[in-house]
Amino acid sequence: MSYQGKFRVWRGDDEGGELQDFTIEVNEGEVVLDIIHRLQATQAPDLAVRWNCKAGKCGSCSAEINGKPKLLCMTRMSTFTEDEVISVTPLRTFPVMRDLVTDVSYNYQKAREVPAFAPPADLKPGEYRMQQIDVERSQEFRKCIECFLCQDTCHVIRDHEENKESFSGPRFLMRIAELDMHPLDAADRQHEAQDKHGLGFCNITKCCTEVCPEHIKITDNALIPMKERVADRKYDPVVWLGNKIRRRA
Structure with missing residues:
Protein backbone atom coordinates (compact mmCIF):
# COMPACT_ATOMS: atom_id res chain seq x y z
CA MET A 1 0.00 0.00 0.00
CA ASP A 103 26.23 22.69 14.16
CA VAL A 104 25.99 20.84 17.49
CA SER A 105 29.58 21.58 18.57
CA TYR A 106 28.16 23.44 21.59
CA ASN A 107 27.34 20.05 23.08
CA TYR A 108 30.85 18.68 22.61
CA GLN A 109 32.30 21.78 24.18
CA LYS A 110 30.07 21.29 27.24
CA ALA A 111 31.02 17.60 27.37
CA ARG A 112 34.71 18.54 27.60
CA GLU A 113 33.92 20.85 30.53
CA VAL A 114 32.64 17.95 32.68
CA PRO A 115 35.60 16.44 34.60
CA ALA A 116 35.98 12.71 34.23
CA PHE A 117 35.30 10.13 36.93
CA ALA A 118 37.66 10.83 39.84
CA PRO A 119 38.22 7.90 42.24
CA PRO A 120 39.99 8.52 45.56
CA ALA A 121 43.74 9.01 45.12
CA ASP A 122 44.61 6.08 47.39
CA LEU A 123 42.33 3.66 45.57
CA LYS A 124 44.29 1.38 43.25
CA PRO A 125 42.97 -0.23 40.05
CA GLY A 126 41.27 -3.50 40.88
CA GLU A 127 40.15 -2.28 44.29
CA TYR A 128 36.93 -0.69 43.01
CA ARG A 129 33.88 -2.17 44.70
CA MET A 130 30.24 -1.17 44.15
CA GLN A 131 26.95 -2.49 45.42
CA GLN A 132 24.47 -3.57 42.75
CA ILE A 133 22.00 -0.94 43.91
CA ASP A 134 24.57 1.76 43.18
CA VAL A 135 25.10 0.34 39.71
CA GLU A 136 21.35 0.36 39.02
CA ARG A 137 20.90 3.98 40.15
CA SER A 138 22.95 5.35 37.27
CA GLN A 139 22.50 2.58 34.70
CA GLU A 140 19.50 4.34 33.17
CA PHE A 141 21.57 7.38 32.24
CA ARG A 142 24.05 5.27 30.27
CA LYS A 143 21.34 4.57 27.69
CA CYS A 144 21.82 8.11 26.37
CA ILE A 145 22.65 8.10 22.63
CA GLU A 146 23.52 11.84 22.60
CA CYS A 147 20.94 12.74 19.99
CA PHE A 148 20.75 16.14 21.75
CA LEU A 149 16.96 16.28 21.43
CA CYS A 150 16.80 17.16 25.13
CA GLN A 151 19.27 19.96 24.52
CA ASP A 152 17.21 21.20 21.58
CA THR A 153 13.91 21.30 23.41
CA CYS A 154 15.24 22.84 26.64
CA HIS A 155 13.81 26.36 26.53
CA VAL A 156 16.62 27.69 28.75
CA ILE A 157 18.98 27.49 25.76
CA ARG A 158 16.40 27.21 22.96
CA ASP A 159 14.89 30.63 23.68
CA HIS A 160 17.88 32.35 25.28
CA GLU A 161 21.09 32.25 23.28
CA GLU A 162 22.89 34.17 26.03
CA ASN A 163 22.45 31.22 28.42
CA LYS A 164 24.61 28.86 26.39
CA GLU A 165 27.82 30.08 27.98
CA SER A 166 26.73 29.34 31.56
CA PHE A 167 24.22 26.49 31.10
CA SER A 168 25.24 23.00 29.99
CA GLY A 169 21.74 21.65 29.40
CA PRO A 170 19.95 18.48 30.57
CA ARG A 171 22.25 15.99 28.84
CA PHE A 172 25.39 17.11 30.70
CA LEU A 173 23.68 17.92 33.98
CA MET A 174 22.47 14.32 33.81
CA ARG A 175 26.08 13.22 33.32
CA ILE A 176 27.15 15.19 36.38
CA ALA A 177 24.27 13.69 38.38
CA GLU A 178 25.37 10.21 37.29
CA LEU A 179 28.90 10.83 38.53
CA ASP A 180 27.61 12.37 41.76
CA MET A 181 25.68 9.15 42.44
CA HIS A 182 28.82 7.04 42.04
CA PRO A 183 30.01 6.00 45.52
CA LEU A 184 33.67 6.14 44.46
CA ASP A 185 33.67 9.52 42.74
CA ALA A 186 35.62 12.00 44.85
CA ALA A 187 34.94 15.20 42.87
CA ASP A 188 32.66 17.94 44.17
CA ARG A 189 29.92 17.43 41.58
CA GLN A 190 27.21 19.39 43.40
CA HIS A 191 29.26 22.59 43.58
CA GLU A 192 30.28 22.06 39.96
CA ALA A 193 26.69 21.55 38.76
CA GLN A 194 25.42 24.69 40.47
CA ASP A 195 28.27 27.13 39.91
CA LYS A 196 29.83 25.99 36.62
CA HIS A 197 27.03 24.27 34.69
CA GLY A 198 23.98 26.34 35.60
CA LEU A 199 21.82 23.79 37.43
CA GLY A 200 19.84 26.66 38.92
CA PHE A 201 18.60 27.69 35.46
CA CYS A 202 16.63 24.44 35.13
CA ASN A 203 13.01 24.88 36.20
CA ILE A 204 12.06 21.21 35.71
CA THR A 205 9.37 21.55 33.04
CA LYS A 206 10.22 17.96 31.98
CA CYS A 207 10.33 18.87 28.29
CA CYS A 208 13.70 17.10 28.02
CA THR A 209 12.20 13.88 29.37
CA GLU A 210 9.27 14.06 26.96
CA VAL A 211 11.46 14.01 23.82
CA CYS A 212 14.06 11.44 24.96
CA PRO A 213 13.95 8.49 22.49
CA GLU A 214 15.47 6.21 25.14
CA HIS A 215 12.74 7.17 27.64
CA ILE A 216 15.28 8.23 30.27
CA LYS A 217 13.57 10.04 33.13
CA ILE A 218 16.06 12.91 32.97
CA THR A 219 14.11 15.29 35.16
CA ASP A 220 12.73 12.93 37.80
CA ASN A 221 15.76 10.69 38.26
CA ALA A 222 18.69 13.04 37.57
CA LEU A 223 17.93 16.76 37.68
CA ILE A 224 15.45 16.94 40.57
CA PRO A 225 17.55 14.69 42.90
CA MET A 226 20.63 16.78 42.05
CA LYS A 227 18.74 19.99 42.80
CA GLU A 228 17.62 18.54 46.14
CA ARG A 229 21.16 17.57 47.10
CA VAL A 230 22.45 21.02 46.18
CA ALA A 231 19.66 22.71 48.16
CA ASP A 232 20.31 20.50 51.21
CA ARG A 233 23.98 21.32 51.12
CA LYS A 234 23.46 25.04 50.69
CA TYR A 235 20.38 25.79 52.80
CA ASP A 236 19.82 22.97 55.32
CA PRO A 237 21.11 24.42 58.65
CA VAL A 238 22.16 21.01 59.99
CA VAL A 239 24.18 20.21 56.86
CA TRP A 240 25.65 23.73 56.86
CA LEU A 241 26.74 23.35 60.50
CA GLY A 242 28.23 19.92 59.81
CA ASN A 243 30.26 21.31 56.92
CA LYS A 244 31.52 24.14 59.14
CA ILE A 245 32.64 21.70 61.83
CA ARG A 246 34.41 19.47 59.31
CA ARG A 247 36.25 22.41 57.78
CA ARG A 248 37.47 23.55 61.18
CA ALA A 249 38.59 20.04 62.03
Whole structure:
Protein backbone atom coordinates (compact mmCIF):
# COMPACT_ATOMS: atom_id res chain seq x y z
CA MET A 1 0.00 0.00 0.00
CA SER A 2 1.41 3.40 -0.98
CA TYR A 3 0.24 6.98 -1.39
CA GLN A 4 1.55 10.39 -2.34
CA GLY A 5 2.60 12.20 0.83
CA LYS A 6 2.95 15.95 1.21
CA PHE A 7 6.12 17.27 2.83
CA ARG A 8 7.55 20.66 3.64
CA VAL A 9 11.33 20.45 4.07
CA TRP A 10 13.58 23.31 5.15
CA ARG A 11 16.25 24.16 2.57
CA GLY A 12 19.00 26.69 3.16
CA ASP A 13 22.18 27.46 5.06
CA ASP A 14 23.50 29.78 7.75
CA GLU A 15 22.59 32.81 5.64
CA GLY A 16 18.90 31.90 5.38
CA GLY A 17 16.44 29.56 3.71
CA GLU A 18 12.83 28.52 3.39
CA LEU A 19 10.45 25.60 3.51
CA GLN A 20 10.02 23.84 0.17
CA ASP A 21 7.01 21.71 -0.73
CA PHE A 22 7.42 18.17 -2.04
CA THR A 23 5.03 15.41 -3.01
CA ILE A 24 6.68 12.03 -2.61
CA GLU A 25 5.71 8.36 -2.57
CA VAL A 26 5.17 6.84 0.87
CA ASN A 27 5.10 3.06 1.32
CA GLU A 28 3.81 0.92 4.15
CA GLY A 29 6.23 0.46 7.06
CA GLU A 30 8.44 3.43 6.23
CA VAL A 31 9.88 6.05 8.56
CA VAL A 32 10.52 9.74 7.86
CA LEU A 33 14.20 9.06 7.12
CA ASP A 34 13.13 6.74 4.28
CA ILE A 35 11.20 9.63 2.74
CA ILE A 36 14.15 11.99 3.08
CA HIS A 37 16.36 9.43 1.33
CA ARG A 38 13.78 9.07 -1.47
CA LEU A 39 13.73 12.84 -1.85
CA GLN A 40 17.52 12.80 -2.22
CA ALA A 41 17.29 10.03 -4.81
CA THR A 42 14.49 11.51 -6.92
CA GLN A 43 13.95 15.24 -6.42
CA ALA A 44 16.59 16.93 -4.26
CA PRO A 45 19.99 15.24 -4.68
CA ASP A 46 21.75 18.08 -2.84
CA LEU A 47 19.53 17.85 0.28
CA ALA A 48 21.82 17.62 3.32
CA VAL A 49 20.84 15.38 6.24
CA ARG A 50 22.93 13.74 8.95
CA TRP A 51 22.31 10.04 9.67
CA ASN A 52 24.19 6.83 10.37
CA CYS A 53 22.62 3.70 11.87
CA LYS A 54 18.90 4.09 11.02
CA ALA A 55 18.21 2.06 14.16
CA GLY A 56 17.66 4.75 16.79
CA LYS A 57 21.03 4.17 18.45
CA CYS A 58 23.47 6.69 16.99
CA GLY A 59 21.47 9.87 17.56
CA SER A 60 22.63 11.36 14.25
CA CYS A 61 19.33 12.02 12.46
CA SER A 62 17.86 14.44 14.99
CA ALA A 63 15.49 17.02 13.47
CA GLU A 64 12.13 18.63 14.15
CA ILE A 65 9.05 17.00 12.68
CA ASN A 66 5.96 19.19 12.77
CA GLY A 67 7.85 21.35 15.25
CA LYS A 68 8.71 18.57 17.71
CA PRO A 69 12.29 17.29 18.20
CA LYS A 70 12.47 13.66 17.02
CA LEU A 71 14.71 11.10 15.38
CA LEU A 72 13.93 10.80 11.67
CA CYS A 73 14.61 7.06 11.75
CA MET A 74 12.24 6.40 14.66
CA THR A 75 9.25 8.42 13.45
CA ARG A 76 6.94 6.10 11.54
CA MET A 77 4.86 7.43 8.68
CA SER A 78 1.91 5.42 10.00
CA THR A 79 1.56 7.99 12.82
CA PHE A 80 0.42 10.59 10.25
CA THR A 81 -2.69 10.70 8.09
CA GLU A 82 -2.35 10.45 4.31
CA ASP A 83 -3.60 14.02 3.74
CA GLU A 84 -1.39 15.55 6.45
CA VAL A 85 1.36 17.96 5.43
CA ILE A 86 4.52 16.95 7.32
CA SER A 87 7.17 19.57 8.01
CA VAL A 88 10.80 18.56 8.53
CA THR A 89 13.09 21.27 9.86
CA PRO A 90 16.56 21.39 11.50
CA LEU A 91 17.06 21.56 15.26
CA ARG A 92 16.12 25.10 16.20
CA THR A 93 18.49 25.53 19.15
CA PHE A 94 21.69 25.10 17.11
CA PRO A 95 23.08 27.05 14.13
CA VAL A 96 22.12 25.71 10.72
CA MET A 97 24.98 24.53 8.53
CA ARG A 98 22.91 23.38 5.57
CA ASP A 99 19.35 22.11 5.15
CA LEU A 100 18.67 19.65 8.01
CA VAL A 101 22.24 19.63 9.32
CA THR A 102 23.02 21.81 12.34
CA ASP A 103 26.23 22.69 14.16
CA VAL A 104 25.99 20.84 17.49
CA SER A 105 29.58 21.58 18.57
CA TYR A 106 28.16 23.44 21.59
CA ASN A 107 27.34 20.05 23.08
CA TYR A 108 30.85 18.68 22.61
CA GLN A 109 32.30 21.78 24.18
CA LYS A 110 30.07 21.29 27.24
CA ALA A 111 31.02 17.60 27.37
CA ARG A 112 34.71 18.54 27.60
CA GLU A 113 33.92 20.85 30.53
CA VAL A 114 32.64 17.95 32.68
CA PRO A 115 35.60 16.44 34.60
CA ALA A 116 35.98 12.71 34.23
CA PHE A 117 35.30 10.13 36.93
CA ALA A 118 37.66 10.83 39.84
CA PRO A 119 38.22 7.90 42.24
CA PRO A 120 39.99 8.52 45.56
CA ALA A 121 43.74 9.01 45.12
CA ASP A 122 44.61 6.08 47.39
CA LEU A 123 42.33 3.66 45.57
CA LYS A 124 44.29 1.38 43.25
CA PRO A 125 42.97 -0.23 40.05
CA GLY A 126 41.27 -3.50 40.88
CA GLU A 127 40.15 -2.28 44.29
CA TYR A 128 36.93 -0.69 43.01
CA ARG A 129 33.88 -2.17 44.70
CA MET A 130 30.24 -1.17 44.15
CA GLN A 131 26.95 -2.49 45.42
CA GLN A 132 24.47 -3.57 42.75
CA ILE A 133 22.00 -0.94 43.91
CA ASP A 134 24.57 1.76 43.18
CA VAL A 135 25.10 0.34 39.71
CA GLU A 136 21.35 0.36 39.02
CA ARG A 137 20.90 3.98 40.15
CA SER A 138 22.95 5.35 37.27
CA GLN A 139 22.50 2.58 34.70
CA GLU A 140 19.50 4.34 33.17
CA PHE A 141 21.57 7.38 32.24
CA ARG A 142 24.05 5.27 30.27
CA LYS A 143 21.34 4.57 27.69
CA CYS A 144 21.82 8.11 26.37
CA ILE A 145 22.65 8.10 22.63
CA GLU A 146 23.52 11.84 22.60
CA CYS A 147 20.94 12.74 19.99
CA PHE A 148 20.75 16.14 21.75
CA LEU A 149 16.96 16.28 21.43
CA CYS A 150 16.80 17.16 25.13
CA GLN A 151 19.27 19.96 24.52
CA ASP A 152 17.21 21.20 21.58
CA THR A 153 13.91 21.30 23.41
CA CYS A 154 15.24 22.84 26.64
CA HIS A 155 13.81 26.36 26.53
CA VAL A 156 16.62 27.69 28.75
CA ILE A 157 18.98 27.49 25.76
CA ARG A 158 16.40 27.21 22.96
CA ASP A 159 14.89 30.63 23.68
CA HIS A 160 17.88 32.35 25.28
CA GLU A 161 21.09 32.25 23.28
CA GLU A 162 22.89 34.17 26.03
CA ASN A 163 22.45 31.22 28.42
CA LYS A 164 24.61 28.86 26.39
CA GLU A 165 27.82 30.08 27.98
CA SER A 166 26.73 29.34 31.56
CA PHE A 167 24.22 26.49 31.10
CA SER A 168 25.24 23.00 29.99
CA GLY A 169 21.74 21.65 29.40
CA PRO A 170 19.95 18.48 30.57
CA ARG A 171 22.25 15.99 28.84
CA PHE A 172 25.39 17.11 30.70
CA LEU A 173 23.68 17.92 33.98
CA MET A 174 22.47 14.32 33.81
CA ARG A 175 26.08 13.22 33.32
CA ILE A 176 27.15 15.19 36.38
CA ALA A 177 24.27 13.69 38.38
CA GLU A 178 25.37 10.21 37.29
CA LEU A 179 28.90 10.83 38.53
CA ASP A 180 27.61 12.37 41.76
CA MET A 181 25.68 9.15 42.44
CA HIS A 182 28.82 7.04 42.04
CA PRO A 183 30.01 6.00 45.52
CA LEU A 184 33.67 6.14 44.46
CA ASP A 185 33.67 9.52 42.74
CA ALA A 186 35.62 12.00 44.85
CA ALA A 187 34.94 15.20 42.87
CA ASP A 188 32.66 17.94 44.17
CA ARG A 189 29.92 17.43 41.58
CA GLN A 190 27.21 19.39 43.40
CA HIS A 191 29.26 22.59 43.58
CA GLU A 192 30.28 22.06 39.96
CA ALA A 193 26.69 21.55 38.76
CA GLN A 194 25.42 24.69 40.47
CA ASP A 195 28.27 27.13 39.91
CA LYS A 196 29.83 25.99 36.62
CA HIS A 197 27.03 24.27 34.69
CA GLY A 198 23.98 26.34 35.60
CA LEU A 199 21.82 23.79 37.43
CA GLY A 200 19.84 26.66 38.92
CA PHE A 201 18.60 27.69 35.46
CA CYS A 202 16.63 24.44 35.13
CA ASN A 203 13.01 24.88 36.20
CA ILE A 204 12.06 21.21 35.71
CA THR A 205 9.37 21.55 33.04
CA LYS A 206 10.22 17.96 31.98
CA CYS A 207 10.33 18.87 28.29
CA CYS A 208 13.70 17.10 28.02
CA THR A 209 12.20 13.88 29.37
CA GLU A 210 9.27 14.06 26.96
CA VAL A 211 11.46 14.01 23.82
CA CYS A 212 14.06 11.44 24.96
CA PRO A 213 13.95 8.49 22.49
CA GLU A 214 15.47 6.21 25.14
CA HIS A 215 12.74 7.17 27.64
CA ILE A 216 15.28 8.23 30.27
CA LYS A 217 13.57 10.04 33.13
CA ILE A 218 16.06 12.91 32.97
CA THR A 219 14.11 15.29 35.16
CA ASP A 220 12.73 12.93 37.80
CA ASN A 221 15.76 10.69 38.26
CA ALA A 222 18.69 13.04 37.57
CA LEU A 223 17.93 16.76 37.68
CA ILE A 224 15.45 16.94 40.57
CA PRO A 225 17.55 14.69 42.90
CA MET A 226 20.63 16.78 42.05
CA LYS A 227 18.74 19.99 42.80
CA GLU A 228 17.62 18.54 46.14
CA ARG A 229 21.16 17.57 47.10
CA VAL A 230 22.45 21.02 46.18
CA ALA A 231 19.66 22.71 48.16
CA ASP A 232 20.31 20.50 51.21
CA ARG A 233 23.98 21.32 51.12
CA LYS A 234 23.46 25.04 50.69
CA TYR A 235 20.38 25.79 52.80
CA ASP A 236 19.82 22.97 55.32
CA PRO A 237 21.11 24.42 58.65
CA VAL A 238 22.16 21.01 59.99
CA VAL A 239 24.18 20.21 56.86
CA TRP A 240 25.65 23.73 56.86
CA LEU A 241 26.74 23.35 60.50
CA GLY A 242 28.23 19.92 59.81
CA ASN A 243 30.26 21.31 56.92
CA LYS A 244 31.52 24.14 59.14
CA ILE A 245 32.64 21.70 61.83
CA ARG A 246 34.41 19.47 59.31
CA ARG A 247 36.25 22.41 57.78
CA ARG A 248 37.47 23.55 61.18
CA ALA A 249 38.59 20.04 62.03
